Amino acid sequence: MWPAAxxxxxxxPLQGVxxxxxxxxxxxxxxxxxxxxxxxxxxxxxATLKSALLARSYEPERPLYYEGTPSLAAYLLQxxxxxxxxxxxxxxxxxxxxxxxxxxxxxxxxxxxSPYGVTAEPLEPTIASTIPRETFLALVRENGQFAFRLLExxxxxxxxxxxxxxSRIQDSVLRRxxxxxxxxxxxxxxxSRPPPNPCLPRKREDLARLIGTTPETLxxxxxxxxxxxxxxxxxxxxxxxxxxxxxxxxG
Amino acid sequence: MWPAAxxxxxxxPLQGVxxxxxxxxxxxxxxxxxxxxxxxxxxxxxATLKSALLARSYEPERPLYYEGTPSLAAYLLQxxxxxxxxxxxxxxxxxxxxxxxxxxxxxxxxxxxSPYGVTAEPLEPTIASTIPRETFLALVRENGQFAFRLLExxxxxxxxxxxxxxSRIQDSVLRRxxxxxxxxxxxxxxxSRPPPNPCLPRKREDLARLIGTTPETLxxxxxxxxxxxxxxxxxxxxxxxxxxxxxxxxG
DNA sequence: CGGCCCTTTGATTTGAGTCAATCGTGGTGG
DNA sequence: CCACCACGATTGACTCAAATCAAAGGGCCG
Numbered sequence: 001m002w003p004a005a006x007x008x009x010x011x012x013p014l015q016g017v018x019x020x021x022x023x024x025x026x027x028x029x030x031x032x033x034x035x036x037x038x039x040x041x042x043x044x045x046x047a048t049l050k051s052a053l054l055a056r057s058y059e060p061e062r063p064l065y066y067e068g069t070p071s072l073a074a075y076l077l078q079x080x081x082x083x084x085x086x087x088x089x090x091x092x093x094x095x096x097x098x099x100x101x102x103x104x105x106x107x108x109x110x111x112x113x114s115p116y117g118v119t120a121e122p123l124e125p126t127i128a129s130t131i132p133r134e135t136f137l138a139l140v141r142e143n144g145q146f147a148f149r150l151l152e153x154x155x156x157x158x159x160x161x162x163x164x165x166x167s168r169i170q171d172s173v174l175r176r177x178x179x180x181x182x183x184x185x186x187x188x189x190x191x192s193r194p195p196p197n198p199c200l201p202r203k204r205e206d207l208a209r210l211i212g213t214t215p216e217t218l219x220x221x222x223x224x225x226x227x228x229x230x231x232x233x234x235x236x237x238x239x240x241x242x243x244x245x246x247x248x249x250x251g
Numbered sequence: 252m253w254p255a256a257x258x259x260x261x262x263x264p265l266q267g268v269x270x271x272x273x274x275x276x277x278x279x280x281x282x283x284x285x286x287x288x289x290x291x292x293x294x295x296x297x298a299t300l301k302s303a304l305l306a307r308s309y310e311p312e313r314p315l316y317y318e319g320t321p322s323l324a325a326y327l328l329q330x331x332x333x334x335x336x337x338x339x340x341x342x343x344x345x346x347x348x349x350x351x352x353x354x355x356x357x358x359x360x361x362x363x364x365s366p367y368g369v370t371a372e373p374l375e376p377t378i379a380s381t382i383p384r385e386t387f388l389a390l391v392r393e394n395g396q397f398a399f400r401l402l403e404x405x406x407x408x409x410x411x412x413x414x415x416x417x418s419r420i421q422d423s424v425l426r427r428x429x430x431x432x433x434x435x436x437x438x439x440x441x442x443s444r445p446p447p448n449p450c451l452p453r454k455r456e457d458l459a460r461l462i463g464t465t466p467e468t469l470x471x472x473x474x475x476x477x478x479x480x481x482x483x484x485x486x487x488x489x490x491x492x493x494x495x496x497x498x499x500x501x502g
Numbered sequence: 503c504g505g506c507c508c509t510t511t512g513a514t515t516t517g518a519g520t521c522a523a524t525c526g527t528g529g530t531g532g
Numbered sequence: 533c534c535a536c537c538a539c540g541a542t543t544g545a546c547t548c549a550a551a552t553c554a555a556a557g558g559g560c561c562g
Binding site for chain 2: 549550
Binding site for chain 1: 541542
C-alpha cells in the first residue's frame with residue numbers, strides 16, 4: 001500500500017505516542033483554540049469537540065495518515081510543520097504543500113468520503129488532535145458557519161494546490177528552482193542575509209524533491225546559477241547574491 | 252489580462268442572450284432543476300434563486316468567465332459541455348477538467364474570494380444561469396445543507412483535479428491517453444459501443460490538451476494503439492476495441 | 503475545382519532523467 | 533595525528549520521451 005521507506009520502521013521506538021496531559025490552560029499550543037476555522041463553533045459545540053479530541057504527538061517522518069487509506073478522521077494541527085505528499089509510481093514523493101499550527105488536515109478526504117489523497121508527514125516533532133470522521137461530519141452538518149468557513153478554506157487551498165502543480169507541469173527546473181529559492185528565502189522572515197538559510201532543506205535530495213527534480217539536475221542548475229553570479233554556493237549554505245536576476249528567472 | 256484570441260470577439264452577435272422562458276415543466280434542460288446540488292434548497296430559497304438567475308446561451312469558444320478576472324458570479328450549467336483550462340506561460344491551454352449539465356461552475360473562486368482560477372469555455376452551444384456572487388454567498392451562508400453538499404462536491408472535485416494533475420506530472424502520454432479514453436468512454440453512460448462517443452472532444456487538439464500533450468504526439472499515440480488492434484480509428488470516431496489491453500496500459 | 507482546416511507523418515531538437523565515476527569532507531578508530 | 537571510510541555532492545556521458553518544426557495528406561464545403 002505504501003512504500004517501505006515511508007512505513008513506520010518497526011525498530012524505532014515512538015517517543016510519547018500518547019501525549020501526557022499538560023497543564024490544561026497555560027500552554028495554548030497544546031490545546032485547540034478557537035481562532036481560525038474553529039472560531040465558528042458555539043460554546044457547546046466547542047466543548048463537545050474538545051471532549052471527543054485525542055491529542056497526540058508525532059515524530060518526524062511518521063505520518064499522521066497515509067495516502068490511499070480510509071479517511072477515518074480529520075486532524076487539527078497544533079504544533080509543528082507537516083508536509084503533504086503524494087506517491088509517484090516509483091514510490092517517489094511529490095510534495096503537494098506544507099501545513100502549520102492551526103491548520104486542519106485530512107478534512108477534504110473526510111468530506112469527499114474517499115481515502116486520503118495525500119500522506120501527511122511531520123517535518124518536526126508535531127502535536128495534533130484527531131477528530132473522528134463522524135464527529136467532524138456532524139459538526140459540519142450542524143454548524144452552517146463552520147461549513148462556510150471550511151468552504152472558504154478548502155476553496156483557497158484548492159486554488160493554491162492547483163497553482164503549485166501547474167508550475168511543476170509547465171515550468172522548467174530552472175524556473176522552479178528560482179521560485180523556490182525566492183519563496184523559501186523570503187519566508188524565513190528577515191531574509192537570507194545571514195549566510196545559511198535555516199528554512200532550506202540541508203540535504204540536496206530534500207530540496208530536489210521539493211522542487212520536483214533529481215539531486216543531479218538540481219546540482220547542475222544551482223551551479224549554473226552560481227557561475228552567473230546569482231548564487232553563492234560556498235560550502236554549507238546557498239546564498240542569494242543577485243535577487244533581481246533570480247526574480248527575473250522565476251517569472 | 253487574457254490572450255486576444257480568447258477574448259470575446261466584439262463583432263459576433265450573441266444568440267439568445269436572454270433565454271426566453273419556455274414551457275415551465277416540459278423542457279427541464281432549460282431551467283435549473285433541484286436534483287444534485289440544488290436539491291438542498293427549500294421552496295422559498297429555490298424561488299428566490301430562480302428570480303435572481305439570468306440564463307444565457309454561450310457559443311463554443313466564448314468563455315463564461317476568464318482565468319484571472321474577478322469572480323463576480325457562479326454559474327449553473329444547464330446544457331452543453333464546458334472545458335476548464337488554465338493558461339500556460341506561452342498562452343497555451345492546460346485543460347483542468349470538463350463540466351456538464353447540472354454542474355456548478357466558478358463557485359470555488361467565489362468562495363475563496365479570489366479571481367477565477369480557470370477559464371470556462373464551452374465546447375458546444377451551452378446554456379447556463381448566472382448566480383451573482385452575493386446571491387450565491389447568501390445561499391451558502393443561510394442554508395447549511397447546501398453548504399454541506401457544496402463541501403462534499405468541492406472535496407471530490409479537488410481530489411479529482413489533483414489526480415489529473417499528478418497524472419500529468421508523472422505518467423507517460425501513452426498511459427494518460429489510455430486513462431482518458433477509458434474515463435471518457437465509461438462516463439458517457441451506456442459505454443462507447445455506438446461508434447462515435449459524444450463525450451470525446453471531436454477535435455484532436457481538444458483531446459490532446461485534455462490529455463496534456465500536443466496533437467502530433469496524440470496522433471502518433473492513437474495510431475500506435477490502433478496498429479496494436481486496441482483502437483479503431485475509422486474515420487469519425489475513436490472506438491475502443493480491446494478494452495482489457497487499454498485498462499492494462501492505463502495501469 | 504480550389505481552398506481551408508484538421509490530421510498525419512517525418513525529421514530534428516531538447517530538457518531532464520539515469521547510470522556511473524569521481525571528488526570532498528567530516529567522522530572514526532588505530 | 534593520520535589513514536581510511538562512508539556519504540553526500542558533483543561532474544560526465546548517455547538515453548529517452550515528448551515538443552517542435554516542417555511538410556505532406558485528407559475531407560468537406562462553397
